[in-house]
Amino acid sequence: xxxxxxxxxxxxxxxxxxxxxxxxxxxxxxxxxxxxxxxxxxxxxxxxxxxxxxxxxxxxxxxxxxxxxxxxxxxxxxxxxxxxxxxxxxxxxxxxxxxxxxxxxxxxxxxxxxxxxxxxxxxxxxxxxxxxxxxxxxxxxxxxxxxxxxxxxxxxxxxxxxxxxxxxxxxxxxxxxxxxxxxxxxxxxxxxxxxxxxxxxxxxxxxxxxxxxxxxxxxxxxxxxxxxxxxxxxxxxx
Amino acid sequence: xxxxxxxxxxxxxxxxxxxxxxxxxxxxxxxxxxxxxxxxxxxxxxxxxxxxxxxxxxxxxxxxxxxxxxxxxxxxxxxxxxxxxxxxxxxxxxxxxxxxxxxxxxxxxxxxxxxxxxxxxxxxxxxxxxxxxxxxxxxxxxxxxxxxxxxxxxxxxxxxxxxxxxxxxxxxxxxxxxxxxxxxxxxxxxxxxxxxxxxxxxxxxxxxxxxxxxxxxxxxxxxxxxxxxxxxxxxxxxxxxxxxxxxxxxxxxxxxxxxxxxxxxxxxxxxxxxxxxxxxxxxxxxxxxxxxxxxxxxxxxxxxxxxxxxxxxxxxxxxxxxxxxxxxxxxxxxxxxxxxxxxxxxxxxxxxxxxxxxxxxxxxxxxxxxxxxxxxxxxxxxxxxxxxxxxxxxxxxxxxxxxxxxxxxxxx
Numbered sequence: 001x002x003x004x005x006x007x008x009x010x011x012x013x014x015x016x017x018x019x020x021x022x023x024x025x026x027x028x029x030x031x032x033x034x035x036x037x038x039x040x041x042x043x044x045x046x047x048x049x050x051x052x053x054x055x056x057x058x059x060x061x062x063x064x065x066x067x068x069x070x071x072x073x074x075x076x077x078x079x080x081x082x083x084x085x086x087x088x089x090x091x092x093x094x095x096x097x098x099x100x101x102x103x104x105x106x107x108x109x110x111x112x113x114x115x116x117x118x119x120x121x122x123x124x125x126x127x128x129x130x131x132x133x134x135x136x137x138x139x140x141x142x143x144x145x146x147x148x149x150x151x152x153x154x155x156x157x158x159x160x161x162x163x164x165x166x167x168x169x170x171x172x173x174x175x176x177x178x179x180x181x182x183x184x185x186x187x188x189x190x191x192x193x194x195x196x197x198x199x200x201x202x203x204x205x206x207x208x209x210x211x212x213x214x215x216x217x218x219x220x221x222x223x224x225x226x227x228x229x230x231x232x233x234x235x236x237x238x
Numbered sequence: 239x240x241x242x243x244x245x246x247x248x249x250x251x252x253x254x255x256x257x258x259x260x261x262x263x264x265x266x267x268x269x270x271x272x273x274x275x276x277x278x279x280x281x282x283x284x285x286x287x288x289x290x291x292x293x294x295x296x297x298x299x300x301x302x303x304x305x306x307x308x309x310x311x312x313x314x315x316x317x318x319x320x321x322x323x324x325x326x327x328x329x330x331x332x333x334x335x336x337x338x339x340x341x342x343x344x345x346x347x348x349x350x351x352x353x354x355x356x357x358x359x360x361x362x363x364x365x366x367x368x369x370x371x372x373x374x375x376x377x378x379x380x381x382x383x384x385x386x387x388x389x390x391x392x393x394x395x396x397x398x399x400x401x402x403x404x405x406x407x408x409x410x411x412x413x414x415x416x417x418x419x420x421x422x423x424x425x426x427x428x429x430x431x432x433x434x435x436x437x438x439x440x441x442x443x444x445x446x447x448x449x450x451x452x453x454x455x456x457x458x459x460x461x462x463x464x465x466x467x468x469x470x471x472x473x474x475x476x477x478x479x480x481x482x483x484x485x486x487x488x489x490x491x492x493x494x495x496x497x498x499x500x501x502x503x504x505x506x507x508x509x510x511x512x513x514x515x516x517x518x519x520x521x522x523x524x525x526x527x528x529x530x531x532x533x534x535x536x537x538x539x540x541x542x543x544x545x546x547x548x549x550x551x552x553x554x555x556x557x558x559x560x561x562x563x564x565x566x567x568x569x570x571x572x573x574x575x576x577x578x579x580x581x582x583x584x585x586x587x588x589x590x591x592x593x594x595x596x597x598x599x600x601x602x603x604x605x606x607x608x609x610x611x612x613x614x615x616x617x618x619x620x621x622x623x624x625x626x627x628x629x630x631x632x633x634x635x636x637x638x639x640x641x642x643x644x645x646x647x648x649x650x
Contacts, residue, residue, distance in 0.1 A: 056565060056643045077569045084567020095562045095647070099259035111248050112567040156566065 002065075003163050003195055004030040004053065009062030009072075010218075011048050022048040023059070024218035030164070030197065035190045035229075037198045037206035040215035047168075049215065050199045054087055054166045055079045067163060084112050088157025092169035094149040096141045102128060102152045103137045109160045127155040131185060147178035154185060164195045171205060183208050184232045208232065245572060246579075253580040260552070267548045268588035270541030275592030275623055276599070277534040279615050283600050285527050292519045302343075302479050303377060304486055305510040306335070306472040306493060312514035324506040325497065326469035329455075334496045335472060341485045343477040344376035347455055347470045351462050355451065356422040357410040365406060366450045367423060369458030370473075377475040380447060383407070384417045385432030388454060392431075396456035401432035405448040426461045428453060482511070538622065541588075542630040549581050549634035560638050561646025574639035581631025582624055589623025 011023040023045045030036055040046040051057040052064060055071055058079070064072040071082055089095075096105045106124040115123070128137055131151040141149050150170060157165050167186070171179030187208065190196050198209055206212050207230045214222040257264045308324050310316055332347040339345060348370045355362045368374075371394075375387035388399045400421065407416050416430045437447045459465045476485040486509055493507050553560070560573060593616060 051644050054565070056647070077571070080564065080567050080569045083565060089565050091647070095558070095565075097559055097562065100255065104255075108563070109566040111252075112563075112569070112572060114244055160567075 001032045002029050003032050003067055004028075005063075005065040006052075006059075007063045007065075009049075009052065009059040009064060011045070011052065011057070012060045021218050023052070026062075026215075026218070026220055028213060028220060028223065030195065033190070033193050033195055035196045035198070035208070035210045037200060037209035037212045038215065039200060039203075039206050039212055040221075041201065043217075044215040045218040046199055046201075046215050050166065050168055050197075053164075053197060054089060055082045080112075084109055085160060086163045088160065088162040088165045090150070090153050090157050090165065090167040090170045092172040094141070094146075094153045094173070096149060096152055096156075098141055101138045101140050102133060102144070102155075105141070105152055106156045106159050109156060113160060123159055124155070127159040128152070130158065131155045145178075146174050147181055150174065150178075150182050151185065154182075154189070158189065158194075164197055165189065166197050166199075168199045169201070170198070171200075171202075179205075180232055184234050187232055204230070245575060249572065249575040249579045250583075252576050253583050256576075256580055257583060263548065263552070264584055264587075267545055267584050268591065270544035271538075271585045271588030271623055271626060272541075272592040272595065274534070274538030274541035274626070275589045275619050276596045277537045278531070278622060279593055279596035279619055280599060281530040281534045282618060283596070283615055284603075285523065285530060287600075287604075288526070289523050292523065293516075301512050302476045302482055303512065304474040304476070304482065304489060306474060306489060307508055307510055308469040310508035310514075311510040312518045316508070321508070326466060327472065327507060328466055328470060331493070331496050332470060332472055335489070335492050338492045338495070339474075339485075339488060341476070341481060341488050343475045344373050344473075345475070346371050346374035346377050346473045348374065348473055349455060349458055349463075349468060349470045351458055351468075353424045353462065355406070355410065357416070357419060360410055362406065362409045365423075366445070367458065367462070368450050368452045369455035370452060371455055374452065374473065377473040378447075380437065381435045383433045383435045384415055385430070387432055387452070393454045394456075396454050396460055398426065398428045398457060399431045399454065400428040401434065401452040402430055403434050403446075403448040403450045404436040405446075406451055407433045423451065423453065424462060426457075428457075486511075538626060542626045545581055545585060545627065546630040546634060549577065549631055550637070552580075553577065553634045553638040556638075557641065557646050557649040560641050561643050561649065564641070564643035565647060570639040573641075574635045577635030577638050578628055578631045581635070582627035585623040585627030585630075586620070589619045592623070593619040 006029075007027050009023055009026045010021065013020045013022055026045070026049060038046055038049060048057070052059050055066070055074075056079075058064075058074070059072050062072065063070060066082065066086065069082075071079065074082070083089075097108070100108075103121070103124055106127050107120050110120040110123060125134075125137065128134060131154050133148060133151050133155065136144060136148055136152075139148075141152070144152065154165075154170075157167075165186075170186070171182055174182060183205065186196060186198070196209070198206070200206050207226055209226060210229055211223070211225050213220060214224070305311070306327065308327055309321050329347060332345075336345050348368050351367045351369070352364055353367050355365050372388055372390045372392070380387070383404065385401070387401055388397070391397075392399050400423065402410070402416060402421075410416055410421060411419070416433055419430050420427050421430060422428070434447055455470075474485060474489060476482045489509055490505065494505065497506055499506065563573065596615070596619075
């Protein structure tokens with residue numbers, strides 16, 4: 001079952017008098033419960049593709065079909081609703097609200113979807129427990145380590161039970177060991193039946209995925225299945 | 239509707255959260271509004287206070303009273319030289335009027351002069367001496383601390399008796415009651431037969447009975463000035479306020495006859511009323527009000543600009559936060575509401591503090607000048623501060639709501 005189908009998508013920016021083709025012509029599909037990595041050097045159009053996949057931006061040309069809905073021509077508010085319900089974002093820099101505690105950060109998407117307070121708190125709590133932060137619920141981001149912050153961000157992405165998780169360099173700001181722990185978490189999420197799109201420029205991170213889509217100069221260079229996907233193991237807890 | 243309320247409630251919570259998170263900045267922002275609201279409330283209560291004082295002062299003239307005088311007190315339609323050339327009103331005029339007038343409840347002539355008053359070694363300069371008849375008391379609402387007004391007998395016989403106002407009594411007899419004492423007005427001895435209660439307000443100045451001494455009118459003519467030297471004023475009291483107009487009409491008719499005016503001639507006297515004074519006062523207060531509100535409005539405006547400024551900075555500073563909120567599903571409208579709400583709450587808090595300061599200050603000022611804080615000041619403060627918040631928060635909030643999430647997330 002396909003969640004995402006994009007056909008001949010292009011994104012053209014006007015920079016001064018020059019037209020920049022960030023994406024020239026990209027077509028791809030992503031199915032349910034897939035684990036896909038999008039790779040490419042800087043300038044390859046990777047970020048632009050991610051923004052379009054994440055409904056933060058609309059393509060200049062082409063069709064983007066999300067769960068059978070054409071989102072390429074939606075307005076701001078409709079896109080906001082799709083982002084809220086269908087997409088969970090995980091960013092390189094975590095992007096938590098600095099002055100709010102973990103619980104409030106995780107609750108936020110549910111506030112925007114209009115869920116009553118009690119139910120919301122329960123769901124957020126549950127999401128925090130799932131990422132192993134039951135002891136850090138009332139801590140603010142600056143009282144948490146990088147790995148813990150990213151876990152809060154992942155809990156926030158999962159709390160709405162979205163169709164896809166969109167992770168942009170989720171280990172980019174973490175040391176190798178913490179990064180590995182996060183990749184373990186992603187693997188668990190994937191094995192629980194979620195769809196993950198991972199944007200990265202690091203080969204060994206991309207190899208956690210089932211499939212790697214390589215971009216270059218706004219075009220899909222390769223779309224390859226990973227033969228021996230790297231399955232990270234949970235370390236001994238310490 | 240339910241959805242809207244939910245959103246309103248949630249943005250209220252988010253705004254409160256944001257305000258608490260930025261305490262110092264929020265406080266500094268509030269300062270402008272505190273000053274603005276304080277000055278608006280203070281100004282409006284001061285104006286109310288002055289107005290009340292005037293109304294009270296004016297009502298001491300009595301709403302049922304008419305004053306027949308050579309001069310029009312409040313009316314500027316008649317040129318002053320014309321009034322100056324009018325014949326003086328004298329006691330003959332008064333007596334004829336008193337005989338002919340059927341409608342008034344009481345009539346009394348008055349004449350004023352300025353004299354030094356002495357009690358033993360104590361001197362009070364420049365006291366307004368009112369010469370009048372016993373009937374004067376019936377044209378006023380004066381009440382007595384002790385004693386009485388001089389009677390018909392003393393009045394007609396031009397006995398040396400005096401009734402002294404509250405303030406005069408305090409000055410002459412700081413330690414005790416002056417009743418029965420002998421005082422000297424100019425060089426003439428008078429016996430104090432009555433001391434008045436505190437009556438009026440500072441508004442009436444020397445015409446406030448508190449600052450006056452009353453003696454029989456013939457004493458004035460006998461000791462202080464010739465009978466025809468100055469014009470007298472005739473105090474007329476109507477039986478009730480509905481008959482004031484009739485009394486006035488009658489007075490005009492009688493006075494024209496007394497003064498021997500032909501049909502072609504204009505009145506050579508004026509009938510003065512509290513109403514005329516009220517009009518003048520209301521005009522003056524109106525001007526003060528407009529000027530005051532304009533100045534304080536300016537203070538508020540500066541405060542509003544401050545809020546707008548800070549909100550713009552705040553939007554800039556929180557661009558990334560706005561990006562995150564949008565990425566996880568905040569609609570444009572949600573962001574707009576959040577920021578407007580933030581500005582409104584900051585202003586409302588400022589307004590409440592400002593109101594508190596204004597009330598405290600006006601209580602202090604009240605010791606020296608009359609002020610009046612009323613319930614409508616509270617409403618005024620709330621409405622003004624909320625309105626300021628919403629108006630000054632709108633532009634920054636709109637900017638925030640229109641931010642492109644991609645750009646905002648990338649913002650450093």
